[in-house]
Amino acid sequence: MNGYILINNKNLFWGKFIIMNKKIKYLGITSAMLLATAPIAAPVINSTTETVVQADTNDVNQSDVNKWLGEIKSTINLTKNSSLITNEEIGTYYVFGSDGLFFMYASDLTPEESMIVNSGDSFFKHFNDNSNGDDTFFNNYQYGVIITATATDNSVSGNLIKDQANELLSEGKSVTFHLSLRHTQPAEAYSWDSFINEPVLGTKDVVINPAKSETSNVKAPGTGISELFESSVNSTVYDDNGKATTITLPKTSVWNVDRQMNINGTIFYRVANNEWVKKDDGLAVTLNETTVNTNKQASLYTSQGKKVTNRALAKNTPWYSDRMATINGQTMYRVATDEWVMADDIK
Numbered sequence: 001m002n003g004y005i006l007i008n009n010k011n012l013f014w015g016k017f018i019i020m021n022k023k024i025k026y027l028g029i030t031s032a033m034l035l036a037t038a039p040i041a042a043p044v045i046n047s048t049t050e051t052v053v054q055a056d057t058n059d060v061n062q063s064d065v066n067k068w069l070g071e072i073k074s075t076i077n078l079t080k081n082s083s084l085i086t087n088e089e090i091g092t093y094y095v096f097g098s099d100g101l102f103f104m105y106a107s108d109l110t111p112e113e114s115m116i117v118n119s120g121d122s123f124f125k126h127f128n129d130n131s132n133g134d135d136t137f138f139n140n141y142q143y144g145v146i147i148t149a150t151a152t153d154n155s156v157s158g159n160l161i162k163d164q165a166n167e168l169l170s171e172g173k174s175v176t177f178h179l180s181l182r183h184t185q186p187a188e189a190y191s192w193d194s195f196i197n198e199p200v201l202g203t204k205d206v207v208i209n210p211a212k213s214e215t216s217n218v219k220a221p222g223t224g225i226s227e228l229f230e231s232s233v234n235s236t237v238y239d240d241n242g243k244a245t246t247i248t249l250p251k252t253s254v255w256n257v258d259r260q261m262n263i264n265g266t267i268f269y270r271v272a273n274n275e276w277v278k279k280d281d282g283l284a285v286t287l288n289e290t291t292v293n294t295n296k297q298a299s300l301y302t303s304q305g306k307k308v309t310n311r312a313l314a315k316n317t318p319w320y321s322d323r324m325a326t327i328n329g330q331t332m333y334r335v336a337t338d339e340w341v342m343a344d345d346i347k
């Protein structure tokens with residue numbers, strides 16, 4: 001059967017599905033299955049060259065605009081327990097195929113919004129603490145926010161693409177998010193491109209500072225390493241003695257690891273001072289945005305090395321990948337949420 005892939009409610013890719021008993025061999029994957037992967041031919045939107053057209057903003061309350069922008073923090077200092085941007089947040093808010101654009105409704109930056117409340121230590125919920133409790137723009141989808149991110153120290157030129165913000169924060173560098181609040185009419189407020197050409201009501205820069213390294217005269221346990229660790233499950237955090245704490249790292253969150261230790265044969269990775277996770281709860285990844293092309297019908301595997309039995313990638317098809325890892329001794333590329341293809345199966 002044939003079907004469309006929808007990214008942020010926009011039709012960007014036509015995929016062909018082939019049913020094999022209850023297995024699916026596909027040339028396209030539905031967006032719900034994807035790590036928020038973009039089709040290779042997605043349109044490119046350049047935020048620096050947008051054409052601004054006038055819109056009817058008669059129903060815009062400028063005092064509410066100023067109030068909402070005032071609630072957005074100018075500086076956020078991450079702590080050792082703060083999560084970086086999760087894959088779910090990237091899949092929801094990042095505009096794939098764009099020049100580093102994020103989009104969300106103003107209500108997504110209101111803490112009472114259900115998605116923010118239920119998402120645990122969400123990265124973006126820190127932007128607005130709704131300190132006065134007035135819920136400005138709560139559940140109001142006529143207000144959208146176009147966001148770009150840049151390296152505060154200009155060590156990376158241009159807008160940051162997806163995981164680059166996580167990478168810089170993991171390296172101890174600050175990232176600045178540039179928020180542009182816009183408004184459109186109710187009948188048009190259905191996706192990011194309904195707002196991209198609307199007049200800017202106001203802007204706000206949010207500087208995200210990485211968690212500070214903690215120093216101590218006490219020698220830290222284990223040995224030093226340098227890894228980027230992605231949690232495959234909701235990972236329990238342990239202390240320096242291997243005792244479980246009440247802290248849990250969200251599934252798919254990414255953490256910088258600086259030490260490892262062995263307790264009774266179990267390898268632990270340190271993600272913060274006196275906070276460790278089991279190595280087997282995730283995997284070390286290398287950020288690597290690329291397009292992989294299958295050289296045959298390619299099997300898919302989970303991050304834990306288990307073969308996906310009901311899906312495969314068709315021969316001679318291109319797939320977007322954002323990272324690579326070694327799984328069961330094999331180099332693999334991620335092409336969807338917890339779905340990886342072996343390097344031997346691509347050109």
